[in-house]
Amino acid sequence: MIGSHTRFSPLQRLLHWLMAICILAMLFIGVGMVSTVMPKYLTLVSIHKPLGVAILVLALIRLTVRLRYGAPPLPADLPEPMKLAAQLSHYALYALMIAMPLIGWGMLSAAAYPVVLYGDVHLPAILPQSDGLHTLLWNAHFYLAFAFFALILLHAAAALFHALVRRDGVFDAMAPWSTRARVAPAE
């Protein structure tokens, strides 16, 4: 593990922001599609499925990269409860990034719906057809989606708190580009 770096690697930052866009889009598409009967329903569903699979693949790559490169340490003066909250929320975010696509895939499988990625590219069923499993996974997908969105908001609020109030370098560690170089000379 590399202990001295203060920022995530460029690959980690790229994955973070790319996935941030994908996941936010996914959550909005999800709640949007299940609340309409207009033709856009089909368009949204046809984006939701391949995008979910893309998020799953990106999440697995990201987890591998994270295990390989680690993360910069949190500031030493950060109160313990905040450190704990940061760690737990990151575990939960990783778990949801990986679990949500799998739950969705399993839910479609249990209902014997084809899982269409694009045109004639289908994914195989990962579960047998079952009304009980479908209901279980449907509920999980539904409620976890709201939990995921709430967690993302908490994550964003904390990031902004670090960036605007504490100004402790935590936001800069994941910022798409370095703000430090510009800020420092001005002070």
Add this chain to the structure above:
Amino acid sequence: MIPPRQSRPHSGVGSLILIAVVIGACVVTFAYTAGWLSPHRLTPDRLVDAFSPGGEPLGHRRNHAKGICFTGHFEANGAGSALSSAQVFSRGQYPALGRFNLGTADPNAPDSTVRVRGMGLRISTPDDQEWRSAMINAPIFPVSTPQAFYQLLLASASKAPDAMQTFAAANPEIAAFGAWAKSASWTGSYAEDRYNGLNSFIFTNGSGAETTVRWSVLPSAQPVPVSPEELAKRGPDFLEQEIVERVRGGPLRWTMMVTVANPGDATADPSKAWPDDRRTVEVGTLVVQRIEDERNGPCRDINFDPTVLPAGIRTSDDPFPAARSSAYAKSYDRRTAEAKYYPRTAADAKP
């Protein structure tokens, strides 16, 4: 190494307000997208609720709740390949699953009281693709748009004496369906009915040429007109009993016919028939070989979603398949969560 210089902590109330505004804006946008701020948005929940104003048929499909399952196969004659590259049109035999049904939300409705009969169908091909369809015996749909259909459901359930008249005045296209319902003859068998897909879809053939089509299955059995009064005497479930008997005597056949639209035809409006002279192509024969258990058979947990289509068939500008897909999924989600109200064996049904 020089430690990164940290800015001084900043206790600005302004920053906290900014954070609250950003997060709040996200929540409001999300709520809007989810329809929580739009009480008049036609959601699948509202559409599905409208089918059963008197209480939902727990465990059952929210419409076409009464029916009976069958299996068989589709024998493609190869003619459809000129229109669509889907494997289902290549000469060959493909397994089919389907369900004869009645257009009612009441799973116990007497058969002679339901004007609309239907057929759900799923044909599977070796390339792992499926073609699902849900057709009815009416030659046209009652209304032009999903919104009008929702209003029709509300008007039908309304206690206001002039609700239907008001609806018909605002949606005059319903007159054609009304005329069919009044004048078309009834038959004594699911096997004697023709089932029409009504919605238009786009076929793409191997060279990329596109045509807009509708499809129907035409019975090989000769329809024998029977009055509804006569049918009422045959008992509440005569259609199921009759089809079980009839299939026992040998497989039943329907010819599948694809009708190709001319430019300018009403492809987006299933309440408008296309002129009779439109090109039709017989693409094969549906063969019903076995009647399956409805309660615990292979149809029970299948959603005959008309947007489950193989490559080579896709939706057109007709707004109904999307609305049906959205509503059928809602119906499916609800009924599969209510399995305990519709036990898989009749014995379990008795407490």
